Amino acid sequence: MRATRVITLFTDFGTRDIYAGVMKGVILSICPDVQLIDLTHGIPPQDIRAAAWQISASYNYFPKGSIHLAVVDPGVGTSRRPILVACAGHFFIGPDNGLFSLLYQSGKPFDVYVLNQKKYFLDKISATFHGRDIFAPVAGHLACGTPPEELGERITDPVSLSATKPKFDGGTLYGEVVWIDRFGNLITSISEEEFKKHIQGKPFVIKVGSISLKFLQKTYAGAAEHGIIALFGSSGLLEIAEVSGSAARRLKMGTGAAVTVTIEKNLKEIEENRS
Amino acid sequence: MRATRVITLFTDFGTRDIYAGVMKGVILSICPDVQLIDLTHGIPPQDIRAAAWQISASYNYFPKGSIHLAVVDPGVGTSRRPILVACAGHFFIGPDNGLFSLLYQSGKPFDVYVLNQKKYFLDKISATFHGRDIFAPVAGHLACGTPPEELGERITDPVSLSATKPKFDGGTLYGEVVWIDRFGNLITSISEEEFKKHIQGKPFVIKVGSISLKFLQKTYAGAAEHGIIALFGSSGLLEIAEVSGSAARRLKMGTGAAVTVTIEKNLKEIEENRS
Amino acid sequence: MRATRVITLFTDFGTRDIYAGVMKGVILSICPDVQLIDLTHGIPPQDIRAAAWQISASYNYFPKGSIHLAVVDPGVGTSRRPILVACAGHFFIGPDNGLFSLLYQSGKPFDVYVLNQKKYFLDKISATFHGRDIFAPVAGHLACGTPPEELGERITDPVSLSATKPKFDGGTLYGEVVWIDRFGNLITSISEEEFKKHIQGKPFVIKVGSISLKFLQKTYAGAAEHGIIALFGSSGLLEIAEVSGSAARRLKMGTGAAVTVTIEKNLKEIEENRS
Structure with a gap:
């Protein structure tokens, strides 16, 4: 028996709104048998740099194969790319805005895919909530077995924040x-x-x-x-x-x-x- | 195999108190194999109108058959009725105070049941926390297979808020x-x-x-x-x-x-x- | 089939940080098939007395056999002992600082074990986060079948707060x-x-x-x-x-x-x- 896949949610949504809950609904509609974990919704709004540090400090305590859905996305609806990162046996899904910089800079090998397969998105894509319309459904499909290569196309130029190391x-x-x-x-x-x-x-x-x-x-x-x-x-x-x-x-x-x-x-x- | 049922929690309890956690304990004591999702606990205290809008904006992202436990209940302990609403393939459980108005006004067919079968409640019913004593246990029984008709009796006069549409x-x-x-x-x-x-x-x-x-x-x-x-x-x-x-x-x-x-x-x- | 074990989390960590999420990651890495419930993370920082009351008011609504992971731990890294308490068919894991006083004073029989088996901890024990390094992994092992007697050694002098009763x-x-x-x-x-x-x-x-x-x-x-x-x-x-x-x-x-x-x-x- 394949173990239940873990999907963590990591956002700046806070806990007042329905946004994080709705993302879980989308995931469960695609892949019902997952273990959903709120890693945090307390990233200061739009603080990509703080988020990058917290992702890097936490993912490794989860089982290999876990999927980390990270949505701190001030550029939602602009041309910034949606991506999937495979690194250290974990998967990371979110916007290509530097959120995953500390993974890239860790010295561990990684692969990045741009998510360009609309069939794995919700039918209607809003301009303001890709967490629900793109990232959550892709996480659901990944959890239920669609491999990264089918979800997107490999890229080699992800956005990386500068000067994170002392x-x-x-x-x-x-x-x-x-x-x-x-x-x-x-x-x-x-x-x-x-x-x-x-x-x-x-x-x-x-x-x-x-x-x-x-x-x-x-x-x-x-x-x-x-x-x-x-x-x-x-x-x-x-x-x-x-x-x-x-x-x-x-x-x-x-x-x-x-x-x-x-x-x-x-x-x-x-x-x-x-x- | 029947898929695990989703139960969402939607309250004005905030996240400081044990109230939402205790409701989950009651559900799990009745029906252990459920997927429990915090939709939000951040509704402003006793704001039925805001809650009605948020329920209406979120439920549809969950799988059909999901049970939405909505507790914004300023009239708890008074004569307001506990109800179950079946609408659009989803189930809604909570007080009859207008929380589900936007479902009634959506044009979709719906059925409403007053929850009057004490055998599906906790043994001791407090006057101040029906979320724990009535709504959570009924949600547990519904999730584990008791049909709406056994949980209550159909009514046709649920409370509906006025002037929600522009x-x-x-x-x-x-x-x-x-x-x-x-x-x-x-x-x-x-x-x-x-x-x-x-x-x-x-x-x-x-x-x-x-x-x-x-x-x-x-x-x-x-x-x-x-x-x-x-x-x-x-x-x-x-x-x-x-x-x-x-x-x-x-x-x-x-x-x-x-x-x-x-x-x-x-x-x-x-x-x-x-x- | 053995039912999925419930592990509740009860802390003063708030919801901004990754601390509670990381504890869940540690548990899932040891015992993937558990039902994780946030009982509360809203205990006022380091308020052991308030925590003791809230634990006592909530645990009993969960199924027998549930494991309650309680981390309100101002003395972390000092000589205060990590313990496991078995009481009323439930298990409680946390620091020996009075958190479980109201259980001891309830008149119900209880057993207390000091957690001294390093093989059930994480490999590296920090001085500041035993929730992650000791309590979470022990909860994971208990959930997956290691009995209390193997996790620690019985003691008879747990710390108990004075004057909790009127x-x-x-x-x-x-x-x-x-x-x-x-x-x-x-x-x-x-x-x-x-x-x-x-x-x-x-x-x-x-x-x-x-x-x-x-x-x-x-x-x-x-x-x-x-x-x-x-x-x-x-x-x-x-x-x-x-x-x-x-x-x-x-x-x-x-x-x-x-x-x-x-x-x-x-x-x-x-x-x-x-x-």
Whole structure:
């Protein structure tokens, strides 16, 4: 017996509207025996960059063969292409606007298909909701056995966001805040791996806004109440948190804010050069 | 093999409370093999009119035979009747307070049953949560094969909301805002069909609050940033949107607000008569 | 055929983040054929006490054998123990921080196991997300047949919150607000059972903030618009509500606020003693 296919939904639709529910209805009308999972509908509206990070941080916890339906689609109805990406044993369906950039940049092999077979779409295609009219039905057909090659045609030039990885220059690692979670933790683009590779166990200073941090904690309970701490969070990324509070509210920072880690020796040189 | 039955949940419960989850527990205790879908729990509290529109806009994307459990129930515990509606190959279960008005007014044949068979309810019926005590267990029994005729008795006088359809009078189509989505788009009661039938391709002016619009766009990206536009949205209804913004916040408008479309020739006459 | 196992998720993660979705991915990777139900992700962050009440009010509506995955875990990464509780034919998995107190205090027999078998965890255990790394995989293994005795070792000293039950003293029943629902209803720790046992049908006064109430209503529609009323809600607990409004906003009260019910005879004595 073939196991039930998992289809996750990953959107900026929020939970007030019927949009996500309607996409599920379309899928179930095509392929009734699927396991539908709301991965999140909480991406900030039209924030492709934040979405790209969250897709990359989550897909791998699902079984191989899962289909991830990602709809953050400010260009819906324009000429941006609908695509299917096969990567790391998973399938990703959504608009070609950079949503899947971190997969392309992961070093793992991938194939991209432009979805150009109208027979796998709904009969009537609106100009404003391709999640329902194109992406959901294609996911349904894929889940029930239509192979990617039949759903579209291979392309080699998918849109990829620039500068998603932190840069290391002159003893400083330059990153950014890529997500703010429910608890107000600021999650950055700096992975533990990159941190170790560049900082190499030397003394360092993390700077975010007006705050400087010289230590890493292991847990959220790792300092006094309302202290600002840095730690590697559950996705392996550097996080800035407030103990029993919200770092985002306290520091008044959002996604895109700069975060740096400087080797202390270099910091001294920088400060001496300034004076 | 009979396919798994779909049961959708459609409520004003929000997502903070255990209420929707508990309804699912009741259903699964009666009929374990169902596909449970959260259509929305984001109806504004007790807004029957908004709910009626959203049910009508969404049910048809689900497979025939689906059961839609709709609980927006300000009169719970009073004499309002619990009902089951069979329409267009779908089943609807909820309070008889007008929630299903747009189905009755759609021109499609329908049957309504008052749910009066206590053996299909939970043993103890609270005065405040019939979603859990009456509607969920009835949905479970229906999903597992009990026919509507056994669950209740046919009635012919269900409650139906008045004036849901736009009126056309003196060259003007009078509608209202029926939903505000997550993106702040104002969705109106004016369908593309009604628009075409009455405006007949003539020049027109759409008025909503202090704004006048003379053109229809095809997509949300169809004008300059922060421009206010009109378009037919994914449900086939006239929408007022702000490009890369929220029309609801910008125009400070909510559900129930008036929206008119006037044929320009008539508009001139109206203005001449005024002066 | 064994029926599909139900796993509910009960967290303070909210719905913006990928955290709950990722837990589902982990479960499905271990045990694909489960029915996953979001019981709630809306527990106020780190509010163990509110969570304990909501678990106790909801689990029993699910089929026997259901697994309830409860993650409200401010002490994640510290020495607090991960546990599994078997009680009333249900299974509960989460941190040993008092979340399951009301089960222990219900008078029903229960067994508690400390989860100490690393082979049932994910390979890499983070310090900040045991929901994903420990609790979800253990739930998956339990759902697919590994018995509690293999997943952990029995313990007899689980953490239990104090003073969850109302106290009766000098003619007054002392309770607290334990939950505020979406409609702004204040749900208290005073059950209908305790109320009847102590008040015994005598005249009474309910006091909450500056408000005194001498009557119980049966439904939310039981008084004039915007009247403040008391009633026994759907969980069998005393609730304070505003008709067509939010009692929480009106009375500016939150969880933990004191609620008393005093037998009127005693109230007179108290007042006479004061003067």
